[in-house]
Amino acid sequence: xxxxxxxxxxxxxxxxxxxxxxxxxxxxxxxxxxxxxxxxxxxxxxxxxxxxxxxxxxxxxxxxxxxxxxxxxxxxxxxxxxxxxxxxxxxxxxxxxxxxxxxxxxxxxxxxxxxxxxxxxxxxxxxxxxxxxxxxxxxxxxxxxxxxxxxxxxxxxxxxxxxxxxxxxxxxxxxxxxxxxxxxxxxxxxxxxxxxxxxxxxxxxxxxxxxxxxxxxxxxxxxxxxxxxxxxxxxxxxxxxxxxxxxxxxxxxxxxxxxxxxxxxxxxxxxxxxxxxxxxxxxxxxxxxxxxxxxxxxxxxxxxxxxxxxxxxxxxxxxxxxxxxxxxxxxxxxxxxxxxxxxxxxxxxxxxxxxxxxxxxxxxxxxxxxxxxxxxxxxxxxxxxxxxxxxxxxxxxxxxxxxxxxxxxxxxxxxxxxxxxxxxxxxxxxxxxxxxxxxxxxxxxxxxxxxxxxxxxxxxxxxxxxxxxxxxxxxxxxxxxxxxxxxxxxxxxxxxxxxxxxxxxxxxxxxxxxxxxxxxxxxxxxxxxxxxxxxxxxxxxxxxxxxxxxxxxxxxxxxxxxxxxxxxxxxxxxxxxxxxxxxxxxxxxxxxxxxxxxxxxxxxxxxxxxxxxxxxxxxxxxxxxxxxxxxxxxxxxxxxxxxxxxxxxxxxxxxxxxxxxxxxxxxxxxxxxxxxxxxxxxxxxxxxxxxxxxxxxxxxxxxxxxxxxxxxxxxxxxxxxxxxxxxxxxxxxxxxxxxxxxxxxxxxxxxxxxxxxxxxxxxxxxxxxxxxxxxxxxxxxxxxxxxxxxxxxxxxxxxxxxxxxxxxxxxxxxxxxxxxxxxxxxxxxxxxxxxxxxxxxxxxxxxxxxxxxxxxxxxxxxxxxxxxxxxxxxxxxxxxxxxxxxxxxxxxxxxxxxxxxxxxxxxxxxxxxxxxxxxxxxxxxxxxxxxxxxxxxxxxxxxxxxxxxxxxxxxxxxxxxxxxxxxxxxxxxxxxxxxxxxx
Numbered sequence: 001x002x003x004x005x006x007x008x009x010x011x012x013x014x015x016x017x018x019x020x021x022x023x024x025x026x027x028x029x030x031x032x033x034x035x036x037x038x039x040x041x042x043x044x045x046x047x048x049x050x051x052x053x054x055x056x057x058x059x060x061x062x063x064x065x066x067x068x069x070x071x072x073x074x075x076x077x078x079x080x081x082x083x084x085x086x087x088x089x090x091x092x093x094x095x096x097x098x099x100x101x102x103x104x105x106x107x108x109x110x111x112x113x114x115x116x117x118x119x120x121x122x123x124x125x126x127x128x129x130x131x132x133x134x135x136x137x138x139x140x141x142x143x144x145x146x147x148x149x150x151x152x153x154x155x156x157x158x159x160x161x162x163x164x165x166x167x168x169x170x171x172x173x174x175x176x177x178x179x180x181x182x183x184x185x186x187x188x189x190x191x192x193x194x195x196x197x198x199x200x201x202x203x204x205x206x207x208x209x210x211x212x213x214x215x216x217x218x219x220x221x222x223x224x225x226x227x228x229x230x231x232x233x234x235x236x237x238x239x240x241x242x243x244x245x246x247x248x249x250x251x252x253x254x255x256x257x258x259x260x261x262x263x264x265x266x267x268x269x270x271x272x273x274x275x276x277x278x279x280x281x282x283x284x285x286x287x288x289x290x291x292x293x294x295x296x297x298x299x300x301x302x303x304x305x306x307x308x309x310x311x312x313x314x315x316x317x318x319x320x321x322x323x324x325x326x327x328x329x330x331x332x333x334x335x336x337x338x339x340x341x342x343x344x345x346x347x348x349x350x351x352x353x354x355x356x357x358x359x360x361x362x363x364x365x366x367x368x369x370x371x372x373x374x375x376x377x378x379x380x381x382x383x384x385x386x387x388x389x390x391x392x393x394x395x396x397x398x399x400x401x402x403x404x405x406x407x408x409x410x411x412x413x414x415x416x417x418x419x420x421x422x423x424x425x426x427x428x429x430x431x432x433x434x435x436x437x438x439x440x441x442x443x444x445x446x447x448x449x450x451x452x453x454x455x456x457x458x459x460x461x462x463x464x465x466x467x468x469x470x471x472x473x474x475x476x477x478x479x480x481x482x483x484x485x486x487x488x489x490x491x492x493x494x495x496x497x498x499x500x501x502x503x504x505x506x507x508x509x510x511x512x513x514x515x516x517x518x519x520x521x522x523x524x525x526x527x528x529x530x531x532x533x534x535x536x537x538x539x540x541x542x543x544x545x546x547x548x549x550x551x552x553x554x555x556x557x558x559x560x561x562x563x564x565x566x567x568x569x570x571x572x573x574x575x576x577x578x579x580x581x582x583x584x585x586x587x588x589x590x591x592x593x594x595x596x597x598x599x600x601x602x603x604x605x606x607x608x609x610x611x612x613x614x615x616x617x618x619x620x621x622x623x624x625x626x627x628x629x630x631x632x633x634x635x636x637x638x639x640x641x642x643x644x645x646x647x648x649x650x651x652x653x654x655x656x657x658x659x660x661x662x663x664x665x666x667x668x669x670x671x672x673x674x675x676x677x678x679x680x681x682x683x684x685x686x687x688x689x690x691x692x693x694x695x696x697x698x699x700x701x702x703x704x705x706x707x708x709x710x711x712x713x714x715x716x717x718x719x720x721x722x723x724x725x726x727x728x729x730x731x732x733x734x735x736x737x738x739x740x741x742x743x744x745x746x747x748x749x750x751x752x753x754x755x756x757x758x759x760x761x762x763x764x765x766x767x768x769x770x771x772x773x774x775x776x777x778x779x780x781x782x783x784x785x786x787x788x789x790x791x792x793x794x795x796x797x798x799x800x801x802x803x804x805x806x807x808x809x810x811x812x813x814x815x816x817x818x819x820x821x822x823x824x825x826x827x828x829x830x831x832x833x834x835x836x837x838x839x840x841x842x843x844x845x846x847x848x849x850x851x852x853x854x855x856x857x858x859x860x861x862x863x864x865x866x867x868x869x870x871x872x873x874x875x876x877x878x879x880x881x882x883x884x885x886x887x888x889x890x891x892x893x894x895x896x897x898x899x900x901x902x903x904x905x906x907x908x909x910x911x912x913x914x915x916x917x918x919x920x921x922x923x924x925x926x927x928x929x930x931x932x933x934x935x936x937x938x939x940x941x942x943x944x945x946x947x948x949x950x951x952x953x954x955x956x957x958x959x960x961x962x963x964x965x966x967x968x969x970x971x972x973x974x975x976x977x978x979x980x981x982x983x
Contacts, residue, residue: 152294290304
């Protein structure tokens with residue numbers, strides 16, 4: 001029998017004050033009646049007439065529906081706890097919780113029994129801790145440690161139970177069935193207060209789960225992610241599913257790396273990469289408290305050891321102060337946290353609350369812990385002492401903050417004992433607050449309020465000494481406050497001055513961001529940066545031509561992004577990028593979408609090279625290949641080439657938007673990027689293909705670009721028109737590799753592999769759309785053409801429109817010597833003698849056919865509108881085919897170059913040539929901007945007015961209306977020349 005003097009009942013020193021004695025006594029009488037009916041609890045009767053134990057029960061009956069229900073539901077449990085040593089009872093519950101898996105494995109209990117026992121143990125422990133705490137037996141440190149010990153036992157026992165079940169199902173093979181976690185490669189880390197061993201009474205437990213995919217307990221290592229995620233999910237269900245017996249713990253897995261896009265269980269390799277590349281200061285702060293609690297403890301500890309350089313910086317890390325303080329100001333932006341109060345005050349997040357003490361400690365740990373190992377502990381009170389011992393804070397600060405921490409944690413526990421809710425907010429109702437003050441042992445609300453505000457002021461004073469005052473949540477333009485649910489009149493006025501026409505909608509949008517309505521900005525780090533950035537970001541958006549439209553575009557971008565913290569951090573750091581990004585949102589949604597997908601592309605805009613562009617093929621190819629780098633394998637290459645192309649295309653578009661390059665240079669740059677991508681992709685495809693299928697002796701290949709790709713007028717949205725031509729020694733009928741192929745099949749598959757490499761969507765998105773329909777016989781012909789057959793077809797079977805397409809042909813990749821032969825042969829085709837009248841007749845017929853099939857009445861369709869870019873192209877192509885025999889210098893020129901050369905040769909009069917050149921320049925400029933701004937069909941009725949205004953500005957005109965009028969005049973003049981020249 002335990003020593004009676006050591007029992008909980010005999011060690012009580014205090015009890016809560018009762019607010020409603022009549023009600024509490026009535027409830028106690030009902031409990032006494034139940035005790036009389038249960039022999040196992042009858043020994044309690046002599047302690048229910050008077051004494052501290054009776055007073056304790058009256059206080060619980062009066063103030064805590066949760067605890068009172070635990071008491072009346074099981075009087076025998078109350079008796080066992082009352083007559084036991086609290087420490088012995090605690091150890092027995094912990095042992096029982098840890099070892100339920102053994103009883104299940106032995107067959108002593110069923111799984112339903114285990115689930116019930118998990119919850120009954122939690123109920124017993126919750127009641128024990130509450131009575132030991134409220135009754136004055138245990139101080140703050142003992143209470144929080146006991147709660148943490150029980151959480152450890154629950155998690156460890158739960159993991160062991162789930163692993164045992166998985167072993168019974170044959171999914172895993174345990175190294176040691178008596179210790180299932182041992183050698184499992186599955187480790188559970190506790191973070192937050194649980195990890196620190198200072199868990200609060202009714203807290204979630206913050207867990208992160210990592211696994212080693214090379215563990216030996218799996219039959220198939222490729223199933224590691226699936227099986228370990230299943231184990232994590234089963235653990236959460238075991239602990240937090242509510243039954244008639246309640247629950248054990250609410251589990252929060254959201255502190256794992258990138259929770260929005262990772263499974264519940266994360267591989268160690270992925271975790272290392274994440275923390276080493278994008279880990280944030282708040283994650284460093286969280287990992288200070290990390291502790292392995294279940295599963296393979298050795299793996300967990302080794303993981304934390306490996307992460308030490310991430311958590312603990314080699315030099316004093318003062319930048320962490322700004323980061324942590326920004327998080328605190330973020331919290332204060334929420335109503336109810338911005339002042340020291342009593343009614344409705346949040347004692348954790350509010351001014352002078354628990355979080356300020358934790359931040360005070362953790363920030364100094366982050367700053368100094370890399371050089372001071374003594375500051376790497378987990379517990380707040382221990383680290384307050386260490387900070388003093390290491391000389392960073394005074395004894396006065398240590399003692400006052402320690403006392404405040406114990407006081408606030410006690411209040412926190414009382415709040416959570418009322419209804420077993422994870423709350424830190426005091427009652428807002430005065431009567432409820434008076435009752436709660438008595439639960440905390442204060443005779444009246446005045447005494448409680450003074451104690452609370454005195455402690456909060458002490459905390460706030462020490463916190464303020466550590467942190468300099470941060471930036472105000474306002475801009476130079478005026479107040480910007482987005483807290484609460486109502487609009488602040490001063491904020492609406494500020495937004496209106498900034499240029500927003502609908503300030504109420506703007507305020508609601510920004511408020512939604514702060515409330516986490518967009519998943520991309522729900523993380524603490526994202527909202528922390530957003531709080532800092534909002535005034536400057538709104539100022540930048542307000543400076544655009546359409547602030548409301550730009551804000552709406554940003555909101556849509558947040559809605560599509562998985563996470564926005566990288567983008568927000570970049571914008572926070574650079575004024576210039578902020579202004580440019582605001583411009584992108586308003587006038588180039590296509591580019592803004594690219595930023596939303598890959599925020600790092602903005603880095604290129606602050607590179608000095610941004611202002612010194614080149615459109616040279618060789619230089620751009622060098623840049624693209626450098627960006628691709630050495631891929632690990634072909635799949636990695638596909639991702640890398642997409643990243644490189646996205647970045648290069650973004651830079652090109654941004655240069656056009658910024659006025660660094662002209663629309664003509666933009667077309668040349670886009671074409672050079674496509675050429676580089678095709679060449680790099682072909683090299684990679686060819687290398688892999690030859691490993692598998694060998695080579696064809698004496699063979700050669702050339703890849704031609706046609707259309708805008710060939711003429712170096714590519715736009716942001718252009719497809720790639722390609723033709724593949726090959727030649728080979730006809731004595732070689734098949735390839736030399738281990739899986740040899742017939743020559744025709746060889747080049748067909750090689751071409752298909754290339755097209756697939758250029759078009760297949762990967763996790764990094766799309767690269768290009770490819771069109772092979774300009775090859776001989778179009779869609780009916782082979783995807784790759786033998787050189788001899790290509791020439792025969794062009795000489796004997798090709799329609800004139802196919803020769804028109806060849807006027808823009810350019811060899812992009814393949815074997816250089818063969819490419820020169822193909823180029824010369826194409827020139828021979830184009831300079832063949834033709835009847836000009838027949839040429840122009842067919843050109844005209846082709847134009848009419850296109851008009852019938854696709855229409856020509858939309859003035860904003862610059863290609864198809866009668867007198868638009870198609871007419872200009874056809875005039876130029878007709879001139880080449882009709883006259884190149886006598887004027888071979890017409891071959892290989894741009895459209896405008898063709899017109900200029902035709903003028904010099906007397907094929908166009910001066911006025912017509914000038915009109916055509918100016919028309920092409922203007923329409924091509926506007927066309928480049930159209931494709932830059934809008935993806936898909938350009939519907940002027942749906943396009944934001946700011947974009948139409950930008951297009952007018954590009955043309956040097958005051959408005960979109962004037963631009964349309966000018967285009968109509970151009971169309972009229974070009975149509976007239978088309979009829980005169982071609983008709």
